[in-house]
Amino acid sequence: IAVTLYLERRRAYAKKDEELNFGQFARMPTRFPFQKLRECTEGFNKKLGEGGFGSVYEGKLGEERVAVKRLEGARQGMKEFLAEVETIGSIEHINLVRLIGFCAEKSQRLLVYEYMPRGSLDRWIHYRHNNAPLDWCTRCRIILDIAKGMCYLHEGCRRKIAHLDIKPQNILLDENFNAKVADFGLSKLIDRDQSKVMTMMRGTPGYMAPEWLTSQITEKVDVYSFGVVVMELISGRKNIDNSLPEESSHLINLFRGKARDNQLSDLIDKHSQDMLSHQEQVIEMMKLGMWCLLNDGGQRPSMSTVIKVLEGGMSIETTI
Template identity: 40%
Template sequence: MKFFLLILPLLQSIWSFHFSIVEAISDPPLSSISAPLSSPPIGATSPISSSMAAFSPAIQEGSEENQKDSHKKTFIALTVASAALGVTILILLSLWIHKKCSQKSHKSNAQSSDAEKALTLGPLLAKFNTMKVIGRKGSVSCIDYKVLETATNNFQESNILGEGGFGCVYKARLDDNSHVAVKKIDGRGQDAEREFENEVDLLTKIQHPNIISLLGYSSHEESKFLVYELMQNGSLETELHGPSHGSSLTWHIRMKIALDAARGLEYLHEHCNPPVIHRDLKSSNILLDSNFNAKLSDFGLAVIDGPQNKNNLKLSGTLGYLAPEYLLDGKLTDKSDVYAFGVVLLELLLGRKPVEKLAPAQCQSIVTWAMPQLTDRSKLPGIVDPVVRDTMDLKHLYQVAAVAVLCVQPEPSYRPLITDVLHSLIPLVPVELGGMLKVTQQAPPINTTAPSAGG
């Protein structure tokens, strides 16, 4: 019906044009037949006058022929107009059908995209659906505690993967020998309960390749449990500052991790409705799978962006990652996450912890220590993590340092949006790792007179 309402004005204009043609052909102007021929001046002969004089005896006969021609032209005009009208209707109809098909195709593509995101977790989700599920919250299952107890071998100490503020994370083996991670929250206070509820509420609504997937949750006596996909390489903090000291993290892998983290943050800031502020972004909350794909985790402190949700907000987070305006004045925005991301980028770049002890009662932040040297191109190569020093194109090093400097600016308005950070990192990551850099040959390091790390 909408289609015919749209083409009705066009049909009216076509028919009006058609009838004007018909009238013009069937009723020629009278003046062209009945007007008397003007006599030429005496003594002057005009070629045009001579021609008209030659044809004057046949005027009446010609008028009859003109009338026949007029009917013939009318018929032709009607035929042409009808054909044009038919073609126009067909074109409009095909455009309308094409639009409808495009809409259906777009919808199906969106659905298939969502399906692809969940494809890798399909077997695990199906496995949980066959277990003792005692409830559901969105797409996440509430699992019987006994299932988790068995899967972790009664939460045996040898299965501990890591430890957080409220408890430990355990490796759990399911009946089909697949593995997941179980976070046990032992806190009895309101904070632990609030963070548990907050994380379940958020992660049941969020699906993104660079955000950890919550598979299930459980509760038993005073303890709460969260079940995640297992990330085989643990946290970025362990990889950088643990026993291996970042030896597995090449320059390109580090840039890939930064890019993945930026993509996860951009999803929270730009694509969630309403936007989400993570509020506790740090290297220990960036988890790595077997291929070093990075995913943001631990959403217990996350906040839905909005004035009503940030009033009287308790100061929470980790020292070294807290933005100055949030630490000093309690002002929390998406730029607070950008500051924390800048600290993580410095960790990847320099291989140092966000806060280091200089003396028993004295600490120094990585931002304070690095800032004067990050903006000095002669000093910058000398403070880079020795594991990756001299393995990158210096132009890329300068660009990453510039991004980090902008992210950790004291004034929030000077910091970029995470989208801008993301677009700055994409050209520095090889195509096969999710970026746009085409790596052909390792660029030789440029000769510099930079001092050594200890100089």
């Protein structure tokens, strides 16, 4: 009896989803049939990467290369998913990966994004592909691009959007190494009159701010994660690397110790002679990272303040 009732209820929900009027969602991106996305990815054959919510595949729609994210274990109903797609589809910024379209058929949930030919930032800073090290100028530009994308989510939208999973795997690069923030679709919307929101713990260990333990968060959890990414970009290593001795395995703990001992130069990426030749500027960037990594979220800078520091309009010393 229980199984029968469960199956009947699933059928009822599925029917309700199918009858949903797409016209009620005014600003939807293109809706693709599942079969078309299966064909354009050649049966989901070429995987570009995977994350907590699903895998991403390379595809081609006409002459345009795309990245198709197939969501797995989606717990949302159709209406909630479409409302989320409408929100993502209405957001446009040069430093955010553009949503081209979506698919919602029965249990299938897919998102179609612009293709970023250089892939994710982690492959360029963790040296997994024997790539040449990025020069200091390129790293500075990437940090500024990330800050601008995050600032738009936090301050430029009608409702603040907390990304909740800022990490190198969610920063994508175009052919000119311009950076764009990806995967902001499964984020938390915060009304402008809210100071904090309650939410289930989510994100990636090593990038999560201390206040996650209270489940009361603000967009400042993203600022903490940004600080971790800055340190990874500068040092050329993972935040947590268990292949290293225990005292060196956690980058942020190591960074705080080096800051106390006035030895920050020890953490500059040794793969790059260009980084070492800009030591003074690199250490200033580390200090910005330190500000973003403060345990008290209220003392961390906003992303608009971070941009001012990066563009030379404000110094860190006069603010902390």
